[in-house]
Amino acid sequence: MRMVLDMDTGVDDAVAMVLAMNSPEFEIEAITTVAGNAPVVQCTRNSLLITELLRPWDPPPVAHGACEPLVQSLIIAPEVHGHDGLGGLLDTLPTPHHAADSRPAVELITAIPHDGPDDVSLVASGPLTNLAIALRTDPTAMAAYRRIVVMGGAFNVPGNTGPVAEFNFYVDPEAASEVLSSGLDITIIPLDVTTSTALTRETLETLVKSGKRTDIPAPARPGRNLAAILYRALDYYMNFQEDESGLNGGFMHDALAVAAALFPSMITTRPASVEVVTSGPARGRSLVLPPVNGRAVNIAIGLDAGAFHRVLEERVLAPVWGST
Numbered sequence: 300m301r302m303v304l305d306m307d308t309g310v311d312d313a314v315a316m317v318l319a320m321n322s323p324e325f326e327i328e329a330i331t332t333v334a335g336n337a338p339v340v341q342c343t344r345n346s347l348l349i350t351e352l353l354r355p356w357d358p359p360p361v362a363h364g365a366c367e368p369l370v371q372s373l374i375i376a377p378e379v380h381g382h383d384g385l386g387g388l389l390d391t392l393p394t395p396h397h398a399a400d401s402r403p404a405v406e407l408i409t410a411i412p413h414d415g416p417d418d419v420s421l422v423a424s425g426p427l428t429n430l431a432i433a434l435r436t437d438p439t440a441m442a443a444y445r446r447i448v449v450m451g452g453a454f455n456v457p458g459n460t461g462p463v464a465e466f467n468f469y470v471d472p473e474a475a476s477e478v479l480s481s482g483l484d485i486t487i488i489p490l491d492v493t494t495s496t497a498l499t500r501e502t503l504e505t506l507v508k509s510g511k512r513t514d515i516p517a518p519a520r521p522g523r524n525l526a527a528i529l530y531r532a533l534d535y536y537m538n539f540q541e542d543e544s545g546l547n548g549g550f551m552h553d554a555l556a557v558a559a560a561l562f563p564s565m566i567t568t569r570p571a572s573v574e575v576v577t578s579g580p581a582r583g584r585s586l587v588l589p590p591v592n593g594r595a596v597n598i599a600i601g602l603d604a605g606a607f608h609r610v611l612e613e614r615v616l617a618p619v620w621g622s623t
């Protein structure tokens with residue numbers, strides 16, 4: 300399965316990237332970045348660093364994308380992900396060896412060659428700015444994607460950016476609205492399912508302690524050590540969620556989007572038309588309307604949480620913290 304990842308590379312995006320890159324079913328064609336959890340420069344740097352730590356010999360291309368939403372001013376989430384998107388580690392992180400691709404993200408997204416209608420899929424785990432621009436620029440190229448899996452939205456649960464909106468749709472509601480009404484084959488993974496299960500701190504700590512990497516929390520400077528970088532980023536992310544809601548762990552929103560692209564049977568979906576409110580106090584809110592001709596998307600409404608945690612453990616936790 301050939302795959303493009305479009306990310307605002309914060310902590311759960313980083314976990315999603317590890318999951319995708321450790322999945323032999325996927326050939327990662329490109330990782331494109333978009334402003335969201337952190338400024339896009341930082342998201343690009345985080346993506347370059349993680350990809351080359353995972354696969355130093357042949358990292359996939361990383362392309363720099365939109366630095367601000369289509370219409371609204373950028374809002375970032377330093378309280379959730381750190382000012383740099385990786386738990387505030389910026390000053391201690393090594394500079395990536397590789398540079399970003401010379402092409403902008405939208406050019407790369409629309410230039411991916413498709414051999415047939417079932418060829419390449421895309422997971423979008425940040426605001427949908429790049430995808431909306433790609434649709435305006437080259438709708439034919441976008442229609443060639445087999446499926447687009449989008450992490451975003453909150454339907455029957457409270458929002459995480461104000462009372463009714465989910466962060467990705469809140470940051471760029473115009474882009475979300477354009478993409479979701481495009482008629483492309485889209486599956487939405489909303490907060491309704493991503494917050495139905497969490498990676499607990501206990502699971503993380505147990506794996507870290509049982510693994511070979513006993514040095515993880517100790518060094519102040521994690522250096523070129525993915526286990527240390529990811530552990531410290533997750534620690535920051537989990538601390539925020541504990542302060543905010545008492546949850547002793549972290550929601551793996553974006554990793555679930557990758558897992559659902561990998562194993563569609565992990566989720567149950569229903570078709571619907573979705574409208575995103577673009578302004579006013581309900582900005583970013585996602586509303587379900589009856590399906591309109593050809594404009595329906597699939598919304599995830601159920602999840603096999605056990606299967607998701609097995610995939611997370613086998614492909615992220617165990618490989619990174621060396622317990623296998």
Ligand code: BDR
Binds near residue numbers: 309311312336450465
């Ligand atoms: C989404 O917002 C970001 O903070 C996360 O990375 C995820 O994509 C959850 O609302």
Ligand code: CA
Binds near residue numbers: 424
């Ligand atoms: Ca994200």
